[in-house]
Amino acid sequence: MSAPVPPPPVTWTPEDTEAVDCCLCGIPGRLVHDLAPFGVVRCPSCGLVFVSPRLRPEALQRLYDDVGYFEGGVYGSGVEDDASSSADRRFDPAMLLQRTWTAGRLALLDRVRGRAAGGRLLEVGAGYGLFLDAARRAGWTTSGVELSRTGAKHATDVLGLDVFCGQLADAPLEPGFDVLCAWDTVEHVPDPLDFWRTARSLVADDGVVLFSTPYVSSLPARLLGTRWWTLKPAEHIWHFTPRTHAMVLARAGFALTQVVRSPLAPSNAGRLDSLVGVARPIPR
């Protein structure tokens, strides 16, 4: 019996890439890390760190549609359809972490709003729908958006969630959401300013936004340089700090009101290089 031959690892060429400018200043960045065919650059005006050259949109879609994209990570056990293997993975460390984040983030949401769950919640970057499923059980009316066809299909077909497959700007959504969540998403979007502006148009004036993202001013990012495990230049194309996040959000009409950096906080458990942010619409 011969073992199945694994597919070759994806390699990218300069033809798969394009140069982009700072989303705030419209100017090219200066090279920080050369990761050919990619570059990690910093805007000389505002300090925002981003990837340029980066993957073209068509190449990026190929990456997200790859069924292996979520595998081996925290989403692995979420896609087990077989009851016995799900039970086996109940105490899987990655799954325990996933559950801790979900519970911590739903609790943070209630604290931030000062009342119990209830209302309309939109998750952008819903993955396989694990958070959205938990939010629905907690009492939220949920909607989701997910770029990966594999993820969106699981969320809709297996979990019965309302998840649109595509970019946020293309999703047919009724504005007035009480909550918008974006877990580990904004570092992936083509243009964060566009992303948050679209988010602002969808969130009610008294609504709230919760998000998580790696941050480039974290200790691991500063100490490890190109060896920082979250650098991943194919998919992580914007690298924020609390300061640059606040700038992009303010330009889009949000005030960054809280930042959770502690890896001991349940909403950010075990994450040394990521933060959870809370933002509120600035009254118009």
Ligand SMILES: [Zn+2]
């Ligand atoms: Zn800039």
